[in-house]
Amino acid sequence: MVDDSPSNKISRRTALALPLGLAASSGTIFSNGFAKADEPVRGGTMVMIVQPEPSTLAHYAVTAGNIPPIATQIYEGLVTYDWDQNPQPSLATSWETAPDGKSITFKLRERVFFHNGNPFTSADVQFSFMEILKKYHPFAPLLLAELTGVDTPDAMTAILRLANPAPYLMKALAGRDLPIMCKSVFEGTPVLQNPTANKPIGTGPFKFGQWDRGQFVRLDRNDKYWKPGLPYLDHIIARFIPDAATRSAALETGEAHFAGYSAVNYADLARMKSNPILDTTMKGYEMTPALSVLELNANHPPLDKKEVRQAIAYAIDRKVILRDVMYGYGQPATGPLSRLFKTVGFYTDDVRNYDVPDRLEIANKLLDGAGLPRGSNGMRFGIHLEVNSFGEQWLRQAEYLKQALAIVGIDLTLRSEDTATWLRRVYTNYDYDMNEPFLSQGVDPVYGLNKQYLTSQIRKGVTFVNNSFYANPEFDDILNEAMREPDHGKRAALYKKAQQILAEDCPLVWLIDVQYVSVFNRKLHDHTTGPLGTQQAFERAWLEK
Amino acid sequence: MRFARYVGYRLLTALPVICGIIVLNFLLIHLAPGDAASVLAGESGAATPEYMDELRHKFGLDQSLGMQFLTYVSNLAHFNLGYSYRNDADVSSLILERLGPTSLLMLTAFGTALALGIILGLVAATGRNSWRDNVISLISLVAYATPGFWLGLMMIVIFSIGLGWLPTSGFDTVGAGHEGWAEVWDIGRHLVMPAVSLALFYLALYARLMRASILEQTGMDYVTTARAKGQTERRIMTGHVLRNALLPVVTLAGVQAGNLIGGSIVVETVFGWPGIGTLAFNALQSRDLNLILAIFFISACLVVVINLAVDVIYFMLDPRMEI
Numbered sequence: 099m100v101d102d103s104p105s106n107k108i109s110r111r112t113a114l115a116l117p118l119g120l121a122a123s124s125g126t127i128f129s130n131g132f133a134k135a136d137e138p139v140r141g142g143t144m145v146m147i148v149q150p151e152p153s154t155l156a157h158y159a160v161t162a163g164n165i166p167p168i169a170t171q172i173y174e175g176l177v178t179y180d181w182d183q184n185p186q187p188s189l190a191t192s193w194e195t196a197p198d199g200k201s202i203t204f205k206l207r208e209r210v211f212f213h214n215g216n217p218f219t220s221a222d223v224q225f226s227f228m229e230i231l232k233k234y235h236p237f238a239p240l241l242l243a244e245l246t247g248v249d250t251p252d253a254m255t256a257i258l259r260l261a262n263p264a265p266y267l268m269k270a271l272a273g274r275d276l277p278i279m280c281k282s283v284f285e286g287t288p289v290l291q292n293p294t295a296n297k298p299i300g301t302g303p304f305k306f307g308q309w310d311r312g313q314f315v316r317l318d319r320n321d322k323y324w325k326p327g328l329p330y331l332d333h334i335i336a337r338f339i340p341d342a343a344t345r346s347a348a349l350e351t352g353e354a355h356f357a358g359y360s361a362v363n364y365a366d367l368a369r370m371k372s373n374p375i376l377d378t379t380m381k382g383y384e385m386t387p388a389l390s391v392l393e394l395n396a397n398h399p400p401l402d403k404k405e406v407r408q409a410i411a412y413a414i415d416r417k418v419i420l421r422d423v424m425y426g427y428g429q430p431a432t433g434p435l436s437r438l439f440k441t442v443g444f445y446t447d448d449v450r451n452y453d454v455p456d457r458l459e460i461a462n463k464l465l466d467g468a469g470l471p472r473g474s475n476g477m478r479f480g481i482h483l484e485v486n487s488f489g490e491q492w493l494r495q496a497e498y499l500k501q502a503l504a505i506v507g508i509d510l511t512l513r514s515e516d517t518a519t520w521l522r523r524v525y526t527n528y529d530y531d532m533n534e535p536f537l538s539q540g541v542d543p544v545y546g547l548n549k550q551y552l553t554s555q556i557r558k559g560v561t562f563v564n565n566s567f568y569a570n571p572e573f574d575d576i577l578n579e580a581m582r583e584p585d586h587g588k589r590a591a592l593y594k595k596a597q598q599i600l601a602e603d604c605p606l607v608w609l610i611d612v613q614y615v616s617v618f619n620r621k622l623h624d625h626t627t628g629p630l631g632t633q634q635a636f637e638r639a640w641l642e643k
Numbered sequence: 644m645r646f647a648r649y650v651g652y653r654l655l656t657a658l659p660v661i662c663g664i665i666v667l668n669f670l671l672i673h674l675a676p677g678d679a680a681s682v683l684a685g686e687s688g689a690a691t692p693e694y695m696d697e698l699r700h701k702f703g704l705d706q707s708l709g710m711q712f713l714t715y716v717s718n719l720a721h722f723n724l725g726y727s728y729r730n731d732a733d734v735s736s737l738i739l740e741r742l743g744p745t746s747l748l749m750l751t752a753f754g755t756a757l758a759l760g761i762i763l764g765l766v767a768a769t770g771r772n773s774w775r776d777n778v779i780s781l782i783s784l785v786a787y788a789t790p791g792f793w794l795g796l797m798m799i800v801i802f803s804i805g806l807g808w809l810p811t812s813g814f815d816t817v818g819a820g821h822e823g824w825a826e827v828w829d830i831g832r833h834l835v836m837p838a839v840s841l842a843l844f845y846l847a848l849y850a851r852l853m854r855a856s857i858l859e860q861t862g863m864d865y866v867t868t869a870r871a872k873g874q875t876e877r878r879i880m881t882g883h884v885l886r887n888a889l890l891p892v893v894t895l896a897g898v899q900a901g902n903l904i905g906g907s908i909v910v911e912t913v914f915g916w917p918g919i920g921t922l923a924f925n926a927l928q929s930r931d932l933n934l935i936l937a938i939f940f941i942s943a944c945l946v947v948v949i950n951l952a953v954d955v956i957y958f959m960l961d962p963r964m965e966i
Contacts (some may be wrong), residue, residue, distance in 0.1 A: 156731065234694065295729075295731045303670070310917065311741075312741060312816070312921065314817045337915070339813075340911075340912040341913045341915070351803050397815055517928060518675065518676065518678070518682050519675070519676045522676045523683075631872075
């Protein structure tokens, strides 16, 4: 099994080395003395901060990022992943992909029970995949497009049948992405109206306890969990605190033990780090790649010209955004894929480089060449930027972009609207020039690339798909081939080509390779045990007494 | 009898007002671009058009506006506030859950502000230009000018992080399993900072208004008359001035009491208090129509009732008033 991250080990040592005076001044935190930090202790209630409060816990039908920290304590997947992102046994004990890549056979774990007492069998796998996930999971059109059926030759064997090889599927079988539900709970009822949507029943280490809206979700230890002796904690409380400053304060006072997914403002992190009872980690996000980007509407001239889009990409200094907007967390994006795909060999930086010393001269030259001379006020043309409504940092980014683009003669007007209006404008009415979303890239390039750049993904009214009207048949062919290519090396070569084409055509401008941060109390151990981090169960987490 | 008829008459005339509010709310909320399905899909990152159609069908958004309105009105007529699809819960239960914490916070803050405001105003006015008048005026000026969220955050820094006396946020200690007086004590500890940061603003308002109002009344002819009759200053103040001076304060308090149900988004956000303000704000952001309409509707009803109550209090304070 995967052990604790190195950063935690260091933190323990630092915690033990604390001067006594400091420890005493931080109140009750160390009042019981130091437990031996290497021996897990049973019991205790861990409080984690989840931001914002989820609207629903229907993890199988809604993929908002604030649901998995709670739902993955309850729902498990067929497999889980080690730090190298190799699948490891979970509800499935072993698996085998057929030589033609068109079926995957899973041997299932015996003596696993759902929280309602029902035994887990292949019928649950079949029902979950075919009747729930394939029909209602928002990512199903990508991840489960090839899935034609699930065979159940016996109670402990499930065979996923595929129309074509789907090499990405083995990366998406964790509880976060494709959870397994109990058939008898859902059978014969409309899935979207199921009463267990907000009282989930799964096989995981924690059972749903209580949800007081506006305050918290309480999860209780599953005493019959299939991993003997686990979990260590008695309860997990997911607390919802809308104000960022108060969230930080709750960690500083020790009221909360853990906050993942940058629930703490980047601006507060330096203060958190200097607090003797807290520590931070950037681990646990290896399978959660995300890029902040600019979407450019190619139907709005002059953004239809490749030179203009490239000039915009050259004009922006990503290091400034990184420093002033992201407080140094993350890296400048080099192209359409996150660096996190380096681990699995799909990332390349061998693409057109927009971060060069003479980038401003290049940008000006490109704009001159595109027939867009500067007017009397020094501006070449004006466009609107739709400010991302999901937080204050995006407004700061927009303010920087306005300054940066003015240097090369592009007059940017910022427009801020609420989320519903913004989504309608950008993904249904297409009444926008430039948009600054934050794009999750999923567990495989097939997710982030296909939905954003394929011609077939220009789908009016669907959010976060191809709204920049990028249409390149040659590129489409490469992506479709890569999707079905079982050979890893050939796949990697295809994705390299795809990234080079995209960087050249520049349908989007890639800004920052995002780095999330977790803040945790030093009394909490073994919270980040794999690349899915907060989006996998805290079964091994334990609290010093 | 005349009194009962008056109240009955007022309630009857309130009916068209409430009907008008229902229609207006419904139309206004539909003017906002975007719908619940697109917000839900937006948060999910991606969704098929079929899935979004199914969501819209489930939410009833695929029906004509007229049809949606009829469904809504007929639900209301059956005292059914509808279902929040976004929250997968009944609207009435969502609101009821928040009603307790909201009224606890608002009544505590409002009651404290009103009582203390009146007393401080009285103390200041009776010792005009004395040191206590100056101190009270200064404090109320500062309290009036300080933004609630800043005050809240500063209190957290001082009393939670610095001194460790009070919890930063929330309604009670989750999972502590307090019962009886321990629970009351626990909730009380959580209530102090939000109530104070909310109350201070109103307190300043009422104190200043009360002071000005008393000073105005003491210059009136009836006070001179009372003094000429040989009444003591204390009797003049409690028997004559106070009743008259309270009228403007009651008027203002009546207007502001409408906020009671609405809660305070700012204070709820800072202290993570599970109130109706944030519920309404989130409902509006996510276009959760049934929920937001229900909150509007209940607030409207409450304002009507409070206005009536204020008029009745006027009558009790000043029998010369016609009803």
